[in-house]
Amino acid sequence: MDSVLRAAAVYFFLLLIFRVAGKRTLAEVTTFDAVLLLIFSEAIQQALIDGDQSMTNAFLIVVTLLGLDIAISLLTMRSSKMDKALNDVPLVIVQHGRPLEDRMRKARVTPDDVLERGRELWGIRAMEQVEYAIVERTGAISILPRRLDWAGTPERRSAPAS
């Protein structure tokens, strides 16, 4: 009985704490973040097993955690309210090349983050070349470049349209 209750308590605590921390917190895992995650797991592990080294305990914990995860995913599929609450919503932070500063600040994204992502994905040089930048529900930034032709980067389409 203990194993299930402990696993459930840990699951919901982590769910809450990571929602509070925000989706950007671990969106891009740096070396230090990886170290932090290891420390979290060490700290939680003791409370999770509580000195019970049996296989039964380990199995019960895994079953409980996975079961909760599946239950939550079923719940979020049925209710869009739950889906938003647990998985967050996407957010447009750049529109027609113009950064929406208030949103960026609140979402803890800097213009540099957007440009970095733009360079990686599309070879974008400046903010003007970004049609939309969106903070996805995972915390990753996706970039929609301005009117890109199939031949290459936005920079190459220099011929006027009309």
Add this chain to the structure above:
Amino acid sequence: MGVAGASVEERPREQEAGGEAQPVTEHDEHEHGLEIGQDIAFQRRMWRFQRAGWVAMVVVALLALIGLFGSGPLSRAREGTAGTGLTLDYARLTRHGAPDNLRVHLPASSTSQGKVELAVDREYLEGLRLEGIVPEPESTEGRPDAMVYVFQVQPGAPTTLTFEFTPEALGLRAGSVRLKGREPVSFTQLVYP
């Protein structure tokens, strides 16, 4: 050349007239064929919730520093009057499975006979794993309602008896200790999971 993207923008900008401050609505984004489930009202609620959560984290850390969750200045307490012949130093707030102790301070007047008989509430003892008693008792006697420990002490000198243990039961735990022929000292302990 470098800013080519800016110069070839042919689509009129709807926002331009409104200036920077104009809020972007969901409708606005759908107009441009951006099919995402953006929900600004929800997003703002979520941000508020997160800000509140950050404050709560700081508050929890500060409360933990002063000992609200055990092992801090706020978590220890003392109990005992002249009639009981001892002062009890115990953890008011403690945690399941964390090392804890109970100290019984005896003034010189309580040790004059060189032998001390201390009874500890049995029900309280059942909620913990006793790991050691310092000094070791000379004898232990189990009674229905209490365990009675007899200690050899230096006559006429103040001393301290320490019970080392880890709490196993959760929640509010009441206990009491009493010296032979004196009034008992009662105390309550909150054990966090």
